[in-house]
Amino acid sequence: MVKEVTKNIHRIEGKTGLWEVIVGLEMHAQIASQSKLFSGASTRFSRNPNTQVALVDVAFPGMLPVLNKECIRQGVKTGLGLQGSIQKRSVFERKSYFYPDLPQGYQISQFFFPLVLGGHLDVSVGQKEVYSRRVNLERIHLEQDAGKRVHDLFPNKSALDLNRAGIALMEIVTKPDMRSAEEAMAFLRSLLVLLRHLRTCDANMKGGSMRVDVNVSVRKEGDPLGAHVELKNMHSIKFIGQAIEAESQRQVEALENGENIDQNACRFNPKTGGITVMYATEDAADYRYFPDPDIPPVEIDDSFINAVKEEMPELPNAMVARFCKDYALERYEAEILSEDKDVSRFFEQAILVLKVQKEGAAREMALWIIGEVFARMSEGVSITDIALTPERLAQLVALVLNGSVSRAIGKSILDKIWQSNANPEDIVKFEGLEKISDEENLCQWVKEKVCC
Amino acid sequence: MMLYKYTYSELRAGYEAKDFTVKEVLASYIQKIEENQNLNGYITLCLEQALQEAKKADENFAAGQPRKLEGMPIAVKDNFCMKGLRTTAASKMLENFIPHYNSSVIDRILNEGVIVLGKANMDEFAMGSSNETSYFGSVLNPWGNDKAIAPGGSSGGSAAIVAAGSSVAALGTDTGGSVRQPASFCGITGMRPTYGLCSRYGIVAFASSLDQAGPMTRDVADNALLLSVMAGHDPKDMTTLTEEIPDYSAILKNPISLKGKSFAYIEECLSASDEAVQRNMQNVFALLRERGAIVDPISLKLQKYAISAYVLISACEASSNLARYDGVRYTHRSQNADKLSNLYNESRSEGFGAEVKRRLCIGTYALSASEYEEFYLRVQKLRRLIYNDFMSVFAKYDLILTPTSPSEPFVLGEIQSPCAMYAQDHMTVMNALVGLPGLSIPSGLGAQGLPLGLQIIGNFLSESDIYALAHVLEKEIAFQSWLKK
Numbered sequence: 016m017v018k019e020v021t022k023n024i025h026r027i028e029g030k031t032g033l034w035e036v037i038v039g040l041e042m043h044a045q046i047a048s049q050s051k052l053f054s055g056a057s058t059r060f061s062r063n064p065n066t067q068v069a070l071v072d073v074a075f076p077g078m079l080p081v082l083n084k085e086c087i088r089q090g091v092k093t094g095l096g097l098q099g100s101i102q103k104r105s106v107f108e109r110k111s112y113f114y115p116d117l118p119q120g121y122q123i124s125q126f127f128f129p130l131v132l133g134g135h136l137d138v139s140v141g142q143k144e145v146y147s148r149r150v151n152l153e154r155i156h157l158e159q160d161a162g163k164r165v166h167d168l169f170p171n172k173s174a175l176d177l178n179r180a181g182i183a184l185m186e187i188v189t190k191p192d193m194r195s196a197e198e199a200m201a202f203l204r205s206l207l208v209l210l211r212h213l214r215t216c217d218a219n220m221k222g223g224s225m226r227v228d229v230n231v232s233v234r235k236e237g238d239p240l241g242a243h244v245e246l247k248n249m250h251s252i253k254f255i256g257q258a259i260e261a262e263s264q265r266q267v268e269a270l271e272n273g274e275n276i277d278q279n280a281c282r283f284n285p286k287t288g289g290i291t292v293m294y295a296t297e298d299a300a301d302y303r304y305f306p307d308p309d310i311p312p313v314e315i316d317d318s319f320i321n322a323v324k325e326e327m328p329e330l331p332n333a334m335v336a337r338f339c340k341d342y343a344l345e346r347y348e349a350e351i352l353s354e355d356k357d358v359s360r361f362f363e364q365a366i367l368v369l370k371v372q373k374e375g376a377a378r379e380m381a382l383w384i385i386g387e388v389f390a391r392m393s394e395g396v397s398i399t400d401i402a403l404t405p406e407r408l409a410q411l412v413a414l415v416l417n418g419s420v421s422r423a424i425g426k427s428i429l430d431k432i433w434q435s436n437a438n439p440e441d442i443v444k445f446e447g448l449e450k451i452s453d454e455e456n457l458c459q460w461v462k463e464k465v466c467c
Numbered sequence: 468m469m470l471y472k473y474t475y476s477e478l479r480a481g482y483e484a485k486d487f488t489v490k491e492v493l494a495s496y497i498q499k500i501e502e503n504q505n506l507n508g509y510i511t512l513c514l515e516q517a518l519q520e521a522k523k524a525d526e527n528f529a530a531g532q533p534r535k536l537e538g539m540p541i542a543v544k545d546n547f548c549m550k551g552l553r554t555t556a557a558s559k560m561l562e563n564f565i566p567h568y569n570s571s572v573i574d575r576i577l578n579e580g581v582i583v584l585g586k587a588n589m590d591e592f593a594m595g596s597s598n599e600t601s602y603f604g605s606v607l608n609p610w611g612n613d614k615a616i617a618p619g620g621s622s623g624g625s626a627a628i629v630a631a632g633s634s635v636a637a638l639g640t641d642t643g644g645s646v647r648q649p650a651s652f653c654g655i656t657g658m659r660p661t662y663g664l665c666s667r668y669g670i671v672a673f674a675s676s677l678d679q680a681g682p683m684t685r686d687v688a689d690n691a692l693l694l695s696v697m698a699g700h701d702p703k704d705m706t707t708l709t710e711e712i713p714d715y716s717a718i719l720k721n722p723i724s725l726k727g728k729s730f731a732y733i734e735e736c737l738s739a740s741d742e743a744v745q746r747n748m749q750n751v752f753a754l755l756r757e758r759g760a761i762v763d764p765i766s767l768k769l770q771k772y773a774i775s776a777y778v779l780i781s782a783c784e785a786s787s788n789l790a791r792y793d794g795v796r797y798t799h800r801s802q803n804a805d806k807l808s809n810l811y812n813e814s815r816s817e818g819f820g821a822e823v824k825r826r827l828c829i830g831t832y833a834l835s836a837s838e839y840e841e842f843y844l845r846v847q848k849l850r851r852l853i854y855n856d857f858m859s860v861f862a863k864y865d866l867i868l869t870p871t872s873p874s875e876p877f878v879l880g881e882i883q884s885p886c887a888m889y890a891q892d893h894m895t896v897m898n899a900l901v902g903l904p905g906l907s908i909p910s911g912l913g914a915q916g917l918p919l920g921l922q923i924i925g926n927f928l929s930e931s932d933i934y935a936l937a938h939v940l941e942k943e944i945a946f947q948s949w950l951k952k
Contacts, residue, residue: 070568074791076561077548077570077669079704109787111834113811120790175795303834305843308675308784310705 025195027233029267036263037240038199039191039230042206043184044216045160045223046089052159052183053080053123053310064165064176072162072181074118079309082107086183087313089215090130090157091323093185096213096330097152099134101320105156107310110302115175116162124158124186126304130313131155136209137332140201145346150202153188160184185216191230191240196259203227203252208331212356220250229255231262233270241266242276245296246283258283262290334359342366342377351385357399358384365405371416380412387426391433402436403429411439424448470495471632472950475539475689478635482528482538489524489538489582493517496540496584499632506607508628510545511553512585520582527580535696537580542634544625545586546593546671547573547680552583556671557601558591560792560799560818570669571701572638572680579696584634588624591820592789593645593673596891597882598623600822605879608653609949610917615879619649619872619891625683626653630949636693637683642673643777644871644895646681647907651871651920654909654948656690656937657683659895661928662902663708664694666701672788674781675706677899685948687908687941691715691934708928715934722942723935726759731864735770736894740873743913748870751910751921754943762868765860769853770897776846776853777896778826778889779833783843785823786830792818825885854901861926866936869894871920875913898924906933909946918946 026033048058054069061067071078094101106128109121134152139145162180166173187206193199207225210216217224227250232243244262249255261283266276279292306312329337331353338349338359353359365380388408392401411432415425420443428439428448443449451457470492473481481487497514517540524538543549546556548566555561569577577583590600597617598606606623608616609631618627622639626649629637639646641659650657658681665680672678682693698712732752737745752762794800794814801813819827833842860867873893882888898905903924910921921940925933 073796075548075566075568075797076554076556076564076671076791077546077566077667079668081703081705111787111790113790113793115793115795115807118791118796120793121787301836303787303831303836303839305783305787305834305839308706 025197027263027267029271031271032235034233034263034267035236036195036259037191037232037234037243038193038195038259039243040189040193040199040202041228041230042187042203042225043160043227044187044210044218044225046086046157046183046185047214047216048083048085048089048183050083050085051181052083052086052157054181056181058182061178064174064178067178068180072118072177074120080123080307082310082313083183086157087130087315088323089183090155090185091315091320092213092327093187093210093215094131094134094155095320095324095327096209096215097131097134097136097155097187099131099152099155101131101315102128103315104128105130105313105315107157107307107313108304109307110158110304112300112302114161115173116164116177116180118162118177118180122159122161123307123310125156128312129154129156136202136205138198138201138205139346139350140198148193148198148201150192150198151190153190155185155187158184158186191232191243196256196263199229199259200252200256203255205331208354211354212328212331212334214356220252223250226250227255229259231259231266232276233263233266241270242278244276244278244290245280246290247280247293249283251285254283254285257285257288258290261288265290328356342381343375344378344381348378348381348385352381355398357397361398361405365409365412368406369409369413371413373416376412376416379416380409383408383412387429391429402434403432404436407432407436407439414439414443418450418452419443420448420450424450471499471635473635474685475536475635475692476686478538482533489521489528490518492538493521493540493582496632496634500584503609503628503631503633506609506627506631506633507604508588508606508624508631508633509542509585510555510557510588510601510603510624513552513583514585517582517584524580524582534578534580536576536693539581539693540584540635541576541581542584542587542625542628542637543573544589544622544637544639546589546640546673547638548669548671549573549583549586552586554586554671555602556592557589557603558818558820558823559602561671561797562602562799564797566669568669571666571703572697573669575699576638576693576696587622587628587637590621590623590645591823592671592785593621593640593642593678594785594822594826595620596644596648596888597877597879598649599879600820602820607879608876608917610652610654610876616876616917617652617879617881619652619876621645621649622657622683623649623652626650626655626657629653629655629683629685632950635685636689638697639681639683640670640673641679641681641895641899642677642781643899644892646683647871647895647905647920647922648891650683650907651909651922652876652918654918654946655683655685656687656906656908656941657681658690658694658906658930658933659899659904660694660698660930661708661904663706664698664712664904664928664930666699666704666707668701668703674784675788676784677777677781685950687934687937688716688719690906691719694930710928713931715931718931718935719938722939724759725755725936725939727761728755728759728936729761729763729864730755730866730868731763731765731860732868733767733770734764735767736869736873737764739893740870741875743875744870744873744919747911747913747919748868748921751868751940751944754940763864765864765867767853767856767860767897769849769856772849773853773897773900774889774893776849777892777900778829779842780846780850780900782826782830783834784830786827786834789819789823789827794818822885850900853897857898857901857903857926866929866932867924869922869924871895871907871922875915875917875919894922903927904930904933906937908937908941908944909948910940910944911946
């Protein structure tokens with residue numbers, strides 16, 4: 016199917032030769048959970064500031080964190096989904112720094128002993144010439160999110176909204192295994208699909224449920240890794256791609272001009288394409304990590320891991336392969352259908368009730384979903400929210416496959432039943448849309464209309 | 468009737484026999500608190516509320532439905548958060564902080580009918596061994612009479628209050644000796660329970676892996692009763708234990724025989740103590756041996772590192788625990804700050820006292836990436852070794868005996884060097900480092916006529932054994948409390 020290609024790998028052509036781009040990513044993904052990592056406060060988004068806040072989130076004196084086991088379960092599930100090694104013992108540590116959106120004066124995170132070590136994700140890259148890239152993972156650990164500072168409420172003061180403070184994040188760290196902006200973007204898209212399938216994260220980058228730090232460096236082939244620049248806090252796959260292109264280009268030019276690359280944390284401005292330095296990471300703050308004495312080490316046993324394993328859904332890569340094989344879909348089609356678990360479920364339910372045993376029947380169904388159903392869904396609407404059921408779509412596709420109606424008529428029927436989920440067979444009957452293939456009848460009809 | 472002189476068991480008998488009412492007892496305490504004002508034991512009083520509670524308590528007695536601690540007047544160290552009552556931890560930083568929640572231990576004792584009289588003075592954020600670091604001024608030890616004698620610390624206010632008749636009992640917290648040493652200095656009984664026995668939820672944290680709440684009372688029976696109510700698992704504190712808590716007072720009904728019991732005393736602790744303390748300990752040993760018990764010397768070689776280890780680890784945790792007092796939310800906020808970094812610096816500079824700052828500096832330094840291995844990790848390893856040492860002792864002996872303090876109570880202001888002050892915790896930090904319980908009971912008077920204390924250290928969850936021995940010794944020693952003198 017897809018194979019690891021080493022040719023066609025992206026290179027930047029500089030004055031002095033070809034440069035390889037090295038990209039590593041750090042994702043902060045919000046864990047899907049009812050309550051926060053260490054408090055009972057709700058994680059639901061609220062427009063009203065400071066309404067989803069427990070005493071511990073405000074760090075009142077004497078407040079203690081209580082670990083939300085659901086978050087651990089979600090972390091383990093993600094780790095399994097990424098083929099990582101679940102650590103039987105992990106430790107929450109305190110990362111100390113002063114900031115108004117960090118009420119405790121420290122973030123509870125995992126540093127020396129994370130929940131998951133290793134793991135990987137195989138990503139297919141490219142449109143025409145598709146190849147597979149294995150991106151290895153360093154680790155996954157859990158940590159608290161910070162609150163939010165609000166600057167536009169008062170003329171001379173800043174305000175604090177702690178609704179987000181203490182929400183569980185998983186930090187997923189890759190090795191520097193990506194070699195182009197395209198690979199990084201493909202990795203992120205695959206990761207989002209995986210997280211949605213696992214239901215461990217909403218994986219909605221626009222909504223802020225995943226933020227990415229991008230590490231970029233360049234080197235001549237065969238050279239050791241060079242100094243990297245960290246592009247912080249990015250929310251859009253498109254801009255991440257642009258930022259990697261811009262930064263790698265800048266680095267090549269700088270190195271070829273005899274300049275050094277400073278190990279900096281930077282911000283990418285998507286409007287100008289410019290990159291501005293925030294701070295030097297080499298002399299970054301000393302976070303004084305130490306084990307949080309309020310939280311005993313997290314001990315996970317095999318039975319816990321096995322219980323999570325049992326509820327693991329089919330992973331997207333496996334689903335794509337199965338769709339290609341069982342339903343004779345093109346890889347591209349399989350990928351689209353498996354991107355969203357609800358879509359894949361809709362597709363397979365429709366297949367299940369489709370009574371037509373014909374070659375290409377499943378693919379016909381796939382094309383109806385990708386082409387016609389998607390076209391009728393407004394943006395942001397889930398397939399579970401539309402009126403049309405898989406059963407009705409199967410009836411409709413059966414009519415087309417049987418030759419009862421043409422594709423064009425089928426589409427107009429779909430329009431008619433889109434809001435009502437009415438039976439397409441009834442529509443055909445009432446409106447006399449049935450395709451007439453009986454020659455005698457047809458001749459009679461033509462005679463009536465044409466030769467009178 | 469000088470009702471303030473009674474222990475709670477005596478009060479309880481009186482309540483039940485209708486000899487006097489809770490209201491009358493309260494009146495007696497209120498008068499005594501007035502008289503004892505010069506001791507500076509309380510930071511905040513809540514006597515009006517207490518009087519209302521007394522009314523309710525009398526009703527409960529009249530209805531024949533008194534709860535376990537019904538009508539027990541109590542003082543609460545000012546680091547336990549109490550709903551609607553100012554909680555300062557004796558710091559300018561929290562001078563105006565009024566929590567809207569109760570600590571779990573407070574909830575437990577309130578549910579059993581205690582009447583809180585007020586919040587007791589203490590060393591600032593529980594950092595100190597003399598109560599001199601309080602933002603609200605030093606506390607006087609009632610035993611000093613005309614001399615300004617330290618009540619010990621950090622629960623110095625609690626100890627002085629109980630000794631002087633300003634409350635029948637008090638809550639303290641013990642991080643490295645903060646219940647036991649002041650109990651010893653004021654001639655009362657103070658327990659540091661097994662780590663995790665009492666919830667830390669709602670107690671202003673100093674050093675999380677060491678902090679434990681403990682009861683401070685006039686005798687062992689009251690102590691055991693109060694701990695029975697304070698202790699127990701709390702889902703809000705992940706470090707609390709899930710073990711069933713026995714009724715410690717029930718154990719005291721039948722005094723144990725000392726015959727065949729084996730006790731160890733730590734040589735290093737004895738030799739580090741002054742003469743009067745050593746003599747006092749020898750008297751206790753003689754008494755035990757007379758009763759058929761075995762008393763052997765043992766050596767705990769790591770004892771000499773205990774103070775350093777304790778100072779380091781507690782400072783490390785404190786430097787992190789106290790980061791939340793930043794001038795942003797409920798704390799003291801400097802008026803001299805024009806930008807964010809100044810807000811932190813100025814608020815913390817103004818809000819914290821010298822000893823707190825010293826420990827924050829030590830802790831911040833020791834946790835820095837370059838020093839972490841040298842200090843924090845080494846101390847954690849040392850804790851493990853000390854644990855091993857204790858376990859090998861408990862394989863052979865029932866309990867360990869030490870003086871609570873190496874010397875008689877000192878004069879306020881006498882100890883100026885921070886290191887000399889840290890050394891006050893010589894006897895009490897070792898078991899705290901590994902979470903073992905320790906009880907201090909009065910054991911006699913020193914050369915200057917000031918109280919001495921005996922510490923009984925037990926294995927994990929051996930509070931029953933500790934109380935049982937203390938109960939027997941209490942009778943034998945027959946210590947004359949300051950109130951009954």
